[in-house]
Amino acid sequence: xxxxxxxxxxxxxxxxxxxxxxxxxxxxxxxxxxxxxxxxxxxxxxxxxxxxxxxxxxxxxxxxxxxxxxxxxxxxxxxxxxxxxxxxxxxxxxxxxxxxxxxxxxxxxxxxxxxxxxxxxxxxxxxxxxxxxxxxxxxxxxxxxxxxxxxxxxxxxxxxxxxxxxxxxxxxxxxxxxxxxxxxxxxxxxxxxxxxxxxxxxxxxxxxxxxxxxxxxxxxxxxxxxxxxxxxxxxxxxxxxxxxxxxxxxxxxxxx
Amino acid sequence: xxxxxxxxxxxxxxxxxxxxxxxxxxxxxxxxxxxxxxxxxxxxxxxxxxxxxxxxxxxxxxxxxxxxxxxxxxxxxxxxxxxxxxxxxxxxxxxxxxxxxxxxxxxxxxxxxxxxxxxxxxxxxxxxxxxxxxxxxxxxxxxxxxxxxxxxxxxxxxxxxxxxxxxxxxxxxxxxxxxxxxxxxxxxxxxxxxxxxxxxxx
Numbered sequence: 001x002x003x004x005x006x007x008x009x010x011x012x013x014x015x016x017x018x019x020x021x022x023x024x025x026x027x028x029x030x031x032x033x034x035x036x037x038x039x040x041x042x043x044x045x046x047x048x049x050x051x052x053x054x055x056x057x058x059x060x061x062x063x064x065x066x067x068x069x070x071x072x073x074x075x076x077x078x079x080x081x082x083x084x085x086x087x088x089x090x091x092x093x094x095x096x097x098x099x100x101x102x103x104x105x106x107x108x109x110x111x112x113x114x115x116x117x118x119x120x121x122x123x124x125x126x127x128x129x130x131x132x133x134x135x136x137x138x139x140x141x142x143x144x145x146x147x148x149x150x151x152x153x154x155x156x157x158x159x160x161x162x163x164x165x166x167x168x169x170x171x172x173x174x175x176x177x178x179x180x181x182x183x184x185x186x187x188x189x190x191x192x193x194x195x196x197x198x199x200x201x202x203x204x205x206x207x208x209x210x211x212x213x214x215x216x217x218x219x220x221x222x223x224x225x226x227x228x229x230x231x232x233x234x235x236x237x238x239x240x241x242x243x244x245x246x247x248x249x250x251x252x253x254x255x256x
Numbered sequence: 257x258x259x260x261x262x263x264x265x266x267x268x269x270x271x272x273x274x275x276x277x278x279x280x281x282x283x284x285x286x287x288x289x290x291x292x293x294x295x296x297x298x299x300x301x302x303x304x305x306x307x308x309x310x311x312x313x314x315x316x317x318x319x320x321x322x323x324x325x326x327x328x329x330x331x332x333x334x335x336x337x338x339x340x341x342x343x344x345x346x347x348x349x350x351x352x353x354x355x356x357x358x359x360x361x362x363x364x365x366x367x368x369x370x371x372x373x374x375x376x377x378x379x380x381x382x383x384x385x386x387x388x389x390x391x392x393x394x395x396x397x398x399x400x401x402x403x404x405x406x407x408x409x410x411x412x413x414x415x416x417x418x419x420x421x422x423x424x425x426x427x428x429x430x431x432x433x434x435x436x437x438x439x440x441x442x443x444x445x446x447x448x449x450x451x452x453x454x455x456x457x458x
Binding site: 098123199 | 269270400402420442443444446448
């Protein structure tokens with residue numbers, strides 16, 4: 001049976017992890033390569049590195065970070081943040097990423113999805129959607145860009161469909177209403193997107209407990225879920241999370 | 257020398273990195289990325305990675321690579337196709353009906369089409385070992401490996417591991433020295449590296 005994926009997310013600024021899990025035996029807890037390896041060893045099914053570097057100078061550092069992180073990683077590795085062109089994507093793939101996650105750039109130039117998909121295959125293109133409902137129905141959720149600062153006037157469900165048609169391989173959906181709240185994923189929104197497209201949907205935003213993951217896989221129909229700050233609060237690592245999910249009947253890959 | 261065939265379908269970084277990580281190469285860097293049929297003719301082992309569209313495999317014929325693969329595999333050289341590289345070993349695929357595969361295995365690859373089934377099939381799924389084999393030596397039944405694909409090959413007599421997603425399909429095929437894996441051993445953690453090591457040690 002296809003298992004539900006738990007994806008560990010590393011937010012990186014200027015080559016350093018700004019929030020992540022501080023594994024006991026890691027001396028440098030800010031090193032993305034060391035943290036990615038530990039997440040993989042603990043059973044994370046995939047690693048996402050999100051570059052939140054604001055400056056252009058930081059971009060060169062990013063490629064070096066991707067290279068070092070990819071060097072000893074043998075699970076899927078996605079990189080997002082600041083990828084604005086096919087050339088940006090190519091550089092990230094050459095450095096060892098398996099997938100790129102594109103967000104604002106895809107909205108301003110949707111052909112970017114087609115271009116990267118044609119060159120590297122649909123499996124290599126994740127379209128990240130930041131959506132806000134603000135109390136409205138899930139179908140009415142609006143897409144935001146530029147780190148959630150700018151409204152686009154586009155409905156998340158429609159944008160997800162267009163991304164799929166253009167050749168995206170997966171959707172990474174972040175609920176801006178839930179993000180950082182630790183009160184659970186937005187299952188309604190996730191289900192609305194998941195039912196609108198045939199490609200897998202990764203849920204993000206709001207995880208606080210293992211039960212939240214159980215809910216987003218069941219009610220939210222998510223194929224995968226992003227785990228970031230949950231590892232700070234209550235749940236130790238991917239292994240502990242997956243053991244709880246397995247007990248709740250969720251199909252997961254348990255690490256040896 | 258191990259020839260990793262480059263037919264301009266996706267990037268090869270992960271495959272090369274994982275071959276290096278097996279520790280089973282005769283010498284460090286004992287693998288060459290090539291699109292030259294003459295280099296393939298000198299290879300002791302051949303790896304055909306692949307992501308993307310079946311149509312891309314037409315380059316193999318156009319560049320004379322298919323012919324060199326036929327010659328070397330007939331001479332007993334071990335061959336491993338990964339993902340679309342496995343699919344190419346079959347007669348063809350409905351993804352590109354005008355492009356013929358190598359035809360080492362019978363049957364045609366086709367798209368996942370069960371209702372309510374997400375496509376592509378992305379993620380970690382279990383292997384059911386169909387019979388003991390060279391590639392699966394040391395691998396436990398039910399081991400999870402990483403897949404990402406929209407088309408799949410049928411289960412045939414030479415299928416050594418089956419995966420189930422809306423029905424069974426070939427996860428690993430082995431016919432003497434001609435082998436293929438539908439999943440990505442380079443992305444499947446320890447289980448994937450084990451398969452690559454088994455191949456390199458042949």
